[in-house]
Each structure stands twice: as structure tokens, then as C-alpha cells.
Amino acid sequence: MKIEEIIKATSDLTLEKRTLLNLMYTQNVISDKFNEILKPFELSTEQFNVLRILRGQKGKPANMCVIQERMIAKTSNTTRLVDKLLLKELVTREVCPENRRKMEIEITDKGLDLLKELDPLVVIHEDRFAQNLTKEELENLNNLLEKFRTF
């Protein structure tokens, strides 16, 4: 479906406007689908991202700064995100002994199990969008996106 039909555009769009809208809308479709996956697990996208960052640390605890800089959407509110994960016992939080300003956040076994359950669903999600494009088209899309956002 063309973007013009989706937003029921009354007048013609410039190529520039079209591209921007297309990008915004596509991202929207993707997040919606992803939220559907997470919903039964009662996780928000951002909570999921934090868990994945923590797993990526491979045992090494992460402090708030580290988590924040690895998130795609820089929320200023890592504290409250971690609070929610703590309540669900998916992470632990302790004061860093070397620098008491810092917090050490670590994923628990319960958190790791949850991610393991989600892993195959995430792969399906990723592949689903990519399946209509060839490898070349995907590479191309990546390059164009990178070029687009850099100015």
C-alpha cells in the first residue's frame, strides 16, 4: 500500500516528504508488530532492550550510563525502567563498590530464561520483514538509510 493511500493525502507529496513519511510509517508498523510479540510476556520494548543489553554484557554488570548509551531511543529514564525490571526480578541492582555513585545492574537467571523464550520469536519478527527483499536489496536499504540520516 502506497503511503499516500495510508495517510489519505489530499494533495501530492514532494519526494522528500514522501520519503520521510514512508520511513516514519514503516518504523511504526515494525514497532506495532514487535509490541504484539512482547505483550504476552508483559514487557515493554524498552524493558526488553535493557534486558538484551544486560545479556550482552556476559556477566559483567552494567551501570546506568552504559545502558543508556546503548539504547536506540535515549530515554532519560533508565532508573524507572530498571525499577520495573527489578520488581519482576529480571535484574539485580547494587551500588558499585569502587565508585558509589554508580549502580551495577545485572540480569538474573529469570531474565535470561525470559530472553531465551523470546529469542526465536524475535528472529521470526526480523525475518518476516526482510523476506520480501533480496540480500542486495537489504544491503541497499541499509546504505540508503545510513546516508539519509547523515547530513
Place this chain on the structure above:
Amino acid sequence: MKIEEIIKATSDLTLEKRTLLNLMYTQNVISDKFNEILKPFELSTEQFNVLRILRGQKGKPANMCVIQERMIAKTSNTTRLVDKLLLKELVTREVCPENRRKMEIEITDKGLDLLKELDPLVVIHEDRFAQNLTKEELENLNNLLEKFRTF
């Protein structure tokens, strides 16, 4: 900057994952920039979208359903968005005389003036991202995005 550096990936990403992340991140850069533009005007992106939809009506009032279906991100909360615009006197809201379930929302002159002020800034915003790509590349990007989100 490559997406791997941005999210400081520890391991290699599949092409599928890369593309998805690239898309999410690019959209994020765009919204951030757009919010910067709107900030001095004390408008949120969604408030701005509603105003533009109303202007697109060219005098014909829009009811809540119409507004909702034209928004890119379907917020369930058009009511509260319109509330905020009402407070700023950028729109009017009246009960539809033919069908008292419906509301007629219309943009005010103050709202139109605000949009007029914003128009050139919005064009600059759109062009800024497009400037590094040729017309062909932009067309290509549009096609790839459309293909990507359809499955």
C-alpha cells in the same frame, strides 16, 4: 556512522537485524530533529499532526474518527490531544448538529498562523535529510521501505 558503532554491538549482526535496527534508529534521528523544531512553539509532534490534518480539511470540520484515521501513529487519545489544542485556542470543538455523537473540530486562524510560521521550517527539515540522496536513490528508498513493511 554505521549502526554497529552506534549501538556498540558486541557481536556481528545478521543482515535482517541490521536493517531493522537501522530503520528504527533512523526514524529516531528524524523525530529528534523534528522535536527540536517544534519545541520553541511548544507543540508536540502529535499536536502538530492534528493541526495539519485540520488544515487539510480546508474549512470542512473534522470529527475525531477522521483525525484518528489520518494520523501516522494511531493514538487512542485524540480527545486529550484536542483538549491541549483547545487550551491554546488553536482549534474549536463543537457537537455536530446532525449527529450529536460526533464532534466537529476546526482549526482557528491562530492555528493557521502558527502552521504558516512552521511551514518553511518543516520544508527545511524534510530537505535536509533528502539532500544527500539523488532523486533515484530517494525513489529507490521509498520502494524498498514499502516492500519491507508489506508481508
Place this chain on the structure above:
DNA sequence: TTACAAAATTTGTATGTACAAATGTAGTGT
């Protein structure tokens, strides 16, 4: 050691978003 600035995180406040339930209105069949 004291004072001060910087770093890391937390809190407050306003706003935005998702989803379900509630409200008010219209239309339809009996």
C-alpha cells in the same frame, strides 16, 4: 581540610500512549 565543580543517578512534573471500560447517542426490530 574545605570549598567547588563534575559525574552518576534519582526525583518531580507535565505530557504522551495503550488499552479497557464507561458514557451518551442513533438506529433497528419487536
Place this chain on the structure above:
DNA sequence: ACACTACATTTGTACATACAAATTTTGTAA
């Protein structure tokens, strides 16, 4: 008229987000 269903919008609640101000700890220079 009455009950019933669908429609259009609003409200409640929990959570997410943006941004600024506050808090705690550290490092450093007088």
C-alpha cells in the same frame, strides 16, 4: 415505547518519555 446493538467519543489507569532540578559521591585545587 422498549430492548438491543452499534457507533463516536470520553474517561480511568498504568506506564512511558522529556526535561529540569535535586541528590549523592568523587576528584581537585586553594
